[in-house]
Amino acid sequence: MLESAKLEILKGENMMPLSPQRRVQVTSLILIIIISIIIVGYAIESSTIIPSSGSIYYQPEFQILFNDGFETGNLNAWNGTKTTTGDQITTATTNPYEGSYHAVCQTNAVTSGTKYAYSYVSLATPVSEIYARAYFYIFDGLPLDDNDDRFGLIAFEVNSQLQCTFRVHRSGGVDKFNIIGFNGTAIVQKSTSAVYPEEGKWYCIEFYIKVHSIKGEYRAWINGVEQITITNVDTTRYGNGVNCIRFGLTSTINVQHAVTIYYDAVVVSTRYIGPLEAQVLFTDGFESGGFYEWSGVKTTSGDKATVTATNPYHGTFSAQYQTSAINSGTKYAYSYVTLTKVVTEIYARAYVYIADGLPLDDNDDRFGLIAFEVNGQLQCTFRVYRSGGVDRFNLIGFNGTNIVQKSTDAIYPEIGKWYCIEFYIKVHSIKGEYRAWINGVEQISITNVDTTRYGWGVTRVRVGLTSTINVQHAVTVYCDVAAISTQYIGEFYEFAVIGTPEENPAISNFYWLFGNQSIRYKALKPSDVKGSVDVDLFEGLVVWTKNGGYNAGAVKKFAQKHVVISHIWDFCNILYPNLNSGIQIVTTNTVTYVRDWGNFRTGDLVDVRNETGKTDKLMTVIAPALTVFVNTSVIAQYDSNRIAFFHMNGTKPKSGFYVMDLDATTPETEWTGIWHVFPAVKMVSDFPTGRYARWMANGVSWWNLDWIYSRANALVNENDDILDMSVIGKSVLGRDIIAVTIGKGSRNIIIDGCIHGNEKATAFAALRLIELLVEFYRSDSWWHSKLNNDWRVFVIPVLNPDGFASNTRENANGKDLNRQFPPGTTTTEPEAWALRWLMGNYTPTVYINMHEGYYWYPNWLIYGNYESGSNKTITVNALKTANETFVSLRHWGWFDEQGKHVWIGKVSTIAQGGVNSMAVAYASYQYGASCMLVESIVWSSSYKARQCLWAMDYYCTLVLSFLQNNNRL
Ligand SMILES: [Zn+2]
Numbered sequence: 001m002l003e004s005a006k007l008e009i010l011k012g013e014n015m016m017p018l019s020p021q022r023r024v025q026v027t028s029l030i031l032i033i034i035i036s037i038i039i040v041g042y043a044i045e046s047s048t049i050i051p052s053s054g055s056i057y058y059q060p061e062f063q064i065l066f067n068d069g070f071e072t073g074n075l076n077a078w079n080g081t082k083t084t085t086g087d088q089i090t091t092a093t094t095n096p097y098e099g100s101y102h103a104v105c106q107t108n109a110v111t112s113g114t115k116y117a118y119s120y121v122s123l124a125t126p127v128s129e130i131y132a133r134a135y136f137y138i139f140d141g142l143p144l145d146d147n148d149d150r151f152g153l154i155a156f157e158v159n160s161q162l163q164c165t166f167r168v169h170r171s172g173g174v175d176k177f178n179i180i181g182f183n184g185t186a187i188v189q190k191s192t193s194a195v196y197p198e199e200g201k202w203y204c205i206e207f208y209i210k211v212h213s214i215k216g217e218y219r220a221w222i223n224g225v226e227q228i229t230i231t232n233v234d235t236t237r238y239g240n241g242v243n244c245i246r247f248g249l250t251s252t253i254n255v256q257h258a259v260t261i262y263y264d265a266v267v268v269s270t271r272y273i274g275p276l277e278a279q280v281l282f283t284d285g286f287e288s289g290g291f292y293e294w295s296g297v298k299t300t301s302g303d304k305a306t307v308t309a310t311n312p313y314h315g316t317f318s319a320q321y322q323t324s325a326i327n328s329g330t331k332y333a334y335s336y337v338t339l340t341k342v343v344t345e346i347y348a349r350a351y352v353y354i355a356d357g358l359p360l361d362d363n364d365d366r367f368g369l370i371a372f373e374v375n376g377q378l379q380c381t382f383r384v385y386r387s388g389g390v391d392r393f394n395l396i397g398f399n400g401t402n403i404v405q406k407s408t409d410a411i412y413p414e415i416g417k418w419y420c421i422e423f424y425i426k427v428h429s430i431k432g433e434y435r436a437w438i439n440g441v442e443q444i445s446i447t448n449v450d451t452t453r454y455g456w457g458v459t460r461v462r463v464g465l466t467s468t469i470n471v472q473h474a475v476t477v478y479c480d481v482a483a484i485s486t487q488y489i490g491e492f493y494e495f496a497v498i499g500t501p502e503e504n505p506a507i508s509n510f511y512w513l514f515g516n517q518s519i520r521y522k523a524l525k526p527s528d529v530k531g532s533v534d535v536d537l538f539e540g541l542v543v544w545t546k547n548g549g550y551n552a553g554a555v556k557k558f559a560q561k562h563v564v565i566s567h568i569w570d571f572c573n574i575l576y577p578n579l580n581s582g583i584q585i586v587t588t589n590t591v592t593y594v595r596d597w598g599n600f601r602t603g604d605l606v607d608v609r610n611e612t613g614k615t616d617k618l619m620t621v622i623a624p625a626l627t628v629f630v631n632t633s634v635i636a637q638y639d640s641n642r643i644a645f646f647h648m649n650g651t652k653p654k655s656g657f658y659v660m661d662l663d664a665t666t667p668e669t670e671w672t673g674i675w676h677v678f679p680a681v682k683m684v685s686d687f688p689t690g691r692y693a694r695w696m697a698n699g700v701s702w703w704n705l706d707w708i709y710s711r712a713n714a715l716v717n718e719n720d721d722i723l724d725m726s727v728i729g730k731s732v733l734g735r736d737i738i739a740v741t742i743g744k745g746s747r748n749i750i751i752d753g754c755i756h757g758n759e760k761a762t763a764f765a766a767l768r769l770i771e772l773l774v775e776f777y778r779s780d781s782w783w784h785s786k787l788n789n790d791w792r793v794f795v796i797p798v799l800n801p802d803g804f805a806s807n808t809r810e811n812a813n814g815k816d817l818n819r820q821f822p823p824g825t826t827t828t829e830p831e832a833w834a835l836r837w838l839m840g841n842y843t844p845t846v847y848i849n850m851h852e853g854y855y856w857y858p859n860w861l862i863y864g865n866y867e868s869g870s871n872k873t874i875t876v877n878a879l880k881t882a883n884e885t886f887v888s889l890r891h892w893g894w895f896d897e898q899g900k901h902v903w904i905g906k907v908s909t910i911a912q913g914g915v916n917s918m919a920v921a922y923a924s925y926q927y928g929a930s931c932m933l934v935e936s937i938v939w940s941s942s943y944k945a946r947q948c949l950w951a952m953d954y955y956c957t958l959v960l961s962f963l964q965n966n967n968r969l
Helices: 028-033 506-516 552-559 568-575 577-582 623-628 667-684 688-697 705-718 761-779 781-790 801-806 830-841 869-888 919-927 945-964
Strands: 064-068 080-083 088-092 102-107 114-127 129-140 150-158 161-171 174-183 186-191 202-210 216-222 225-233 242-253 259-269 280-284 296-299 304-308 318-323 330-343 345-356 366-374 377-387 390-399 402-407 418-426 432-438 441-449 458-469 475-485 495-498 521-524 540-543 563-567 583-586 605-609 615-621 632-637 644-648 656-660 723-730 736-742 747-752 791-796 844-852 860-862 894-897 900-903 930-936
Touching: 064 114, 080 088, 088 114, 102 114, 102 242, 114 150, 129 150, 129 242, 150 202, 150 259, 161 186, 161 202, 161 242, 174 202, 174 216, 174 225, 186 225, 242 259, 280 330, 296 304, 304 330, 318 330, 318 458, 330 345, 345 366, 345 458, 366 418, 366 475, 377 402, 377 418, 377 458, 390 418, 390 432, 390 441, 402 441, 458 475, 495 506, 506 521, 540 552, 552 563, 552 568, 563 568, 568 577, 705 723, 705 736, 705 761, 705 801, 723 830, 736 761, 736 830, 747 761, 747 830, 761 781, 761 791, 761 844, 761 945, 781 791, 791 830, 830 919, 844 919, 844 945, 869 930, 869 945, 919 930, 930 945
Parallel strands: 495 521, 495 540, 540 563, 563 656, 747 791, 747 844, 844 930
Antiparallel strands: 064 259, 080 114, 088 102, 102 259, 114 242, 129 202, 129 259, 150 161, 150 242, 161 174, 174 186, 202 216, 216 225, 280 475, 296 330, 304 318, 318 475, 330 458, 345 418, 345 475, 366 377, 366 458, 377 390, 390 402, 418 432, 432 441, 583 615, 605 615, 632 644, 644 656, 723 736, 736 791, 860 930, 894 900
């Protein structure tokens, strides 16, 4: 640390935040950097929205008292059943609304009197307001014969006496949905004319009672719409609360023939339940490295389905499916998902890449990519199909026993491209549908067909090469990020950001962050999140609102398996409103920013800012209030008395809540805020720098020198056409000092990290630099040419491996290796000699020596004492341009420290205060190299992800810019 003799915080008149125009200014250099980084520019608007505070009423937690879908195959979940003689209640698989089972009950004919066959739920504690929902299907029994014939479907008991019933009731010669109950000792009842009961249909019925002596209520919803309401009645005839709920045929009265009904998906709750939510049924991106999430794989002889790292759309793995040539007949290689519940409408999405197999040879040759089975039989397929001499996307299925098929001319299948394919079926005897979306646009539709040839619901979904027919050559396709849902899925995104910049400008910072890290995100309005199906397709969520408006239950459920980055306001007020009781709110106008991580304690203050970056309030946390969250494992805080960072563990790795204060519109708060987000983001997406940061965030494993070396090895092995590795010397304790080389030119560039063993971020920056140089070499003609013809770059990740291993600045002899060079001193240590020998054999045109700096002070870039004349100008100008590039990339261009605006990346041409024994001095003095010493603000006594990420981003940008702008090269 601290190579500069003097440190000062730079002050100046030009310390202005970047204008929006400046932010998106693209220089030629940025065009190079942009290869790996997407820049999202946006304007920052001033805003004075005041966050809600004080007393806000939140509804109590959604409390489910009972639910059963009969998937156990019996009625054991219930407290009991009751039937009159000769009648019955059981479970069946005939026609479930969801899953495999439903309940069936039957009452026989009764000319006069009451029969019943129902199951019931008893409540330990009577409840004064209660909702009961189930799906009902009337198989037999309509029409009723006479007015006033009826049968009940849901009934509430108050104090063990029947208080009210939702029923089918005949009046005026018409069968109607009706409710009946007591108002005191009088009877009240009401029917609806909006929807009528029919045989052979599933209805979502929800019945409600409020037990109250004056304001009692009965309400009924049919298919999610409130249809019958009786209010302001006395519903306390038998007591003050419901203690039993009946479902089934609760009372069949005067019906002169048998009645048979099915019911399914029963829920009893203290809040409105509504129809069954759409559901994500399956997701897999093959990141387990196999087909472990799938029900199975099927292939014909000689064909294969494998998971491979060759060609992922996202993450590390994708699935590869191959069928070999077949002149006539069918081959296949696919993976499949057997559904745990049979569904009538289903969407299956996969990204598909055709690596080999096109063009097809003859008309009618084809291969399927996604297929639905109904009742175990193939019902329909999305496929590539040749007709009229053209390969087309096509879908085929049954309409009754006839075949229907259709192609699109809007987009054609091609080799070597990822397509987002989504295929849909609605199973219905008249209004059946097949639909297909390609890259998010609906391209093929077949509607109003009979899709029930094999049954009423989809039981299995196939993905891969579901059927390759008559293709006289091999076919290879890749699939990735497969998903199955009962709701439209659309294209793949890693993150969803819930909230709007209009309501909360901090949202823009997330967009910027994700964009900058090439992370696909989808912006959602709070009202878009109605249930789990709206969030379960993502890998992570950002929840950042001022008024809630999203389904908190879905977000909490999501957090059990995924990461949620939450604003503290949402966390305390919407997601966990109970926390309010543990938080004391006081006013302050202090603004500070993050410093370090630690344990969260009672009495710690949580700083809540408003959107303009001003502190809005402090919350004093009383830790016991947090113990209500059983999964709380780590609650960290930044700074001893300011901003807090919670981590509420979910039940899976990479899950839980990250709760942060990031109301940021100023670059200062943005800068601090961004760092809060990094660890959470990198958990979900292994973006380039995150690969290294993970080691730090996870603990001490990143200290491991073996890991650094094995990562360098892996890079060289993966890119052995352009990378070489050599051992340039040994440390005092005999450890190898390695250098990775890229480039075939004659002008040498030497870059080293960890000359000081405890400045570890530089080792990771060195690895990242190697990665970027490879990437640029492969993807950019300018860099390709420079590395191919002009330059040879030596990157030494760890010059002081003994110091790295012992976490000391010095080497094993206790010597500071950066005080080992002429002319200021003589070289005694083997590590310093290794560098000297390398320079002696490969005269450096440019030499870059990386350090960590101290605390939050601005970066200092120092060049050697002995550069002079035009060489000095070249170096300084290259440093300045490099720095400007960094700033224009908006890598936290400036921040605020103790009320002073400070540039990060300030170029400084410091004449060394008598230190002329450093490596830069030697390279400059001995070889006239253009030298840069990078010393940044990453130093900390505890090495954490934040610093290291910053170092990698910052150092890499500066070093690459410096090379590109150095006209000595
Ligand atoms: Zn240092």
